Amino acid sequence: MxxxxxxxxxxxxxxxxxxxxxxxxxxxxxxxxxxxxxxxxxxxxxxxxxxxxxxxxxxxxxxxxxxxxxxxxxxxxxxxxxxxxxxxxxxxxxxxxxxxxxxxxxxxxxxxxxxxxxxxxxxxxxxxxxxxxxxxxxxxxxxxxxxxxxxxxxxxxxLLADIGLVGFPNAGKSTLLSVISAAKPKIADYPFTTLSPILGIAKFGDKSFVVADMPGLIEGASHGKGLGISFLRHIERTKAIAVLIESTSSDPASDFEKLMDELQTYSDDLQGKVRMVVFTKTDLLERSKMPELKRLEIPRKFKKHFISAVTGNGIEELLGLFAASLKK
Ligand SMILES: Nc1nc2c(ncn2[C@@H]2O[C@H](COP(=O)(O)OP(=O)(O)OP(=O)(O)O)[C@@H](O)[C@H]2O)c(=O)[nH]1
Ligand SMILES: [Mg+2]
The missing domain is CATH 2.70.210.12 (GTP1/OBG domain)
Known part of the structure; x- marks a missing residue:
C-alpha cells in the first residue's frame, strides 16, 4: 500500500x-x-x-x-x-x-x-x-x-494517500507536491525523474490530507513500457485522483484519453477515481491559447483546473478542490 x-x-x-x-x-x-x-x-x-x-x-x-x-x-x-x-x-x-x-x-x-x-x-x-x-x-x-x-x-x-497525482513524465507532478506540502521530491527537466511514489501532507483550512506524487505514466505503460504501471497499486486506495497535463501540450485532449486508458487497463476502479484534470505550467502558455484549452472536450464530470507552480496561480483553489473531493 x-x-x-x-x-x-x-x-x-x-x-x-x-x-x-x-x-x-x-x-x-x-x-x-x-x-x-x-x-x-x-x-x-x-x-x-x-x-x-x-x-x-x-x-x-x-x-x-x-x-x-x-x-x-x-x-x-x-x-x-x-x-x-x-x-x-x-x-x-x-x-x-x-x-x-x-x-x-x-x-x-x-x-x-x-x-x-x-x-x-x-x-x-x-x-x-x-x-x-x-x-x-x-x-x-x-x-x-x-x-x-x-x-x-x-x-x-x-499513512494512506488520499489524493493521487497522475500524468505523463515531466507534467509537473513533483513540482506541485513540493509547493503544496513539505515533501521534497526530486524535480528535473527530464522524464522519469520520480521512480517511486512520494507522499506529502497538504493543508486546506483546517483539513489536511495526504497527496501522492507518482512516477510518470506513458502510453503503453500497461504493457510494461516506461516504468510500467505496477506503482499504481500505491494509489488503489486513494479517494480521488487528479490527472495532470501540461497546458502547453500539442494535444491535451488526446493526452487525457491516453492517460485514462492506461488507468483503466490497470482497473476500472482506479479510473473511476479520477475527479479532475489539472493543466499545469500555465505561466508558459501563450495567453491567446487559454480560451482553446478551456473549451477542450473533456467530459463534464471532470473538473478542469489551471495552475502554475511557478507563479502560484490556481494552487489554493486546487487545494480547495482536493478537500471537496474528499468530502464525498
Ligand atoms: N514554468 C514552469 N515549469 C514548471 C512548472 N511545474 C513544473 N515545471 C518544470 O517542469 C519540469 C518537470 O517537473 P517535475 O515536477 O519534475 O515533473 P514530474 O511530472 O514530476 O515528472 P516525472 O517525475 O518525470 O514524471 C521541471 O523542470 C519543473 O521545474 C510550472 O508551473 N511552470
Ligand atoms: Mg516527478
Whole structure:
C-alpha cells in the first residue's frame, strides 16, 4: 500500500515532585512543638492518548515539547502539597512511539482512547513529620521531590494517500507536491525523474490530507513500457485522483484519453477515481491559447483546473478542490 511515514520527534518531561517541608508546631506555651512539615505533591505525568479523529502528526512540527508542572511543596501544619495535573498528548490511532535515541519500541497506539503514561511525575518528598521517631522527636530532615521522567520520542504514523497525482513524465507532478506540502521530491527537466511514489501532507483550512506524487505514466505503460504501471497499486486506495497535463501540450485532449486508458487497463476502479484534470505550467502558455484549452472536450464530470507552480496561480483553489473531493 501507499505507505508513507509521517514522523515527528517530541520531547516530554513529567513534573518534578514537590519538596517535603521542615517545620515545627508553634503553639502558645509550647516552646518547641513537634515536627509538622507536610509532604510535597506528586509531579504531573505526561500521558499519550489515542484519538481516532486525528490523522497526522503535522501539529507536532509546530509544537514539539510537552512539560507537566511540578507538585506543590509541602507546608507547615502538616499541609501536603497539591499534586500537579497530568499533561495529555493526543495522537492519531496508528502512531508508533519509539525512544528517539535507541529507536526502541515503547508503545503502539492502536485504539481510540488508549492511554499510556510515557513519563511519570516525580514523587512528592516526605516532610519532616514523617521522620519523627521515638529517639528523634524533632527531625530536621525532609526529602526533596523526585525528578519527573524526561525522554525524547520519535513518533511515526503510516499513512494512506488520499489524493493521487497522475500524468505523463515531466507534467509537473513533483513540482506541485513540493509547493503544496513539505515533501521534497526530486524535480528535473527530464522524464522519469520520480521512480517511486512520494507522499506529502497538504493543508486546506483546517483539513489536511495526504497527496501522492507518482512516477510518470506513458502510453503503453500497461504493457510494461516506461516504468510500467505496477506503482499504481500505491494509489488503489486513494479517494480521488487528479490527472495532470501540461497546458502547453500539442494535444491535451488526446493526452487525457491516453492517460485514462492506461488507468483503466490497470482497473476500472482506479479510473473511476479520477475527479479532475489539472493543466499545469500555465505561466508558459501563450495567453491567446487559454480560451482553446478551456473549451477542450473533456467530459463534464471532470473538473478542469489551471495552475502554475511557478507563479502560484490556481494552487489554493486546487487545494480547495482536493478537500471537496474528499468530502464525498
Ligand atoms: N514554468 C514552469 N515549469 C514548471 C512548472 N511545474 C513544473 N515545471 C518544470 O517542469 C519540469 C518537470 O517537473 P517535475 O515536477 O519534475 O515533473 P514530474 O511530472 O514530476 O515528472 P516525472 O517525475 O518525470 O514524471 C521541471 O523542470 C519543473 O521545474 C510550472 O508551473 N511552470
Ligand atoms: Mg516527478
Amino acid at each position: 501507499a505507505h508513507f511515514v509521517d514522523e515527528a520527534v517530541i520531547h516530554v518531561k513529567a513534573g518534578d515532585g514537590g519538596n517535603g517541608c521542615v517545620s515545627f508546631r508553634r503553639e502558645k506555651f509550647v516552646p518547641r512543638g513537634g515536627p509538622d512539615g507536610g509532604n510535597g505533591g506528586r509531579g504531573g505525568n505526561v500521558i499519550l492518548f489515542g484519538d481516532k479523529s486525528l490523522t497526522t502528526l503535522l501539529d507536532f512540527h509546530y509544537r514539539a515539547s510537552f512539560k507537566a508542572a511540578r507538585g506543590q511543596h509541602g507546608q507547615g501544619s502538616n499541609k501536603f502539597g497539591k499534586g500537579a495535573d497530568d499533561v495529555v498528548i493526543k495522537l492519531p490511532v496508528g502512531t508508533v512511539v519509539r525512544d528517539a535515541e535507541s529507536e526502541e519500541l515503547i508503545v503502539d497506539i492502536i485504539e481510540d482512547s488508549q492511554e499510556f503514561v510515557i513519563a511519570r511525575g516525580g514523587r512528592g518528598g516526605r516532610g519532616n513529620a514523617e521522620f519523627a521517631t521515638s529517639t528523634d522527636r524533632a527531625p530536621r530532615r525532609a526529602d526533596p521531590g523526585g525528578l519527573g521522567e524526561e525522554r525524547t520520542l520519535k513518533l511515526e504514523l503510516k
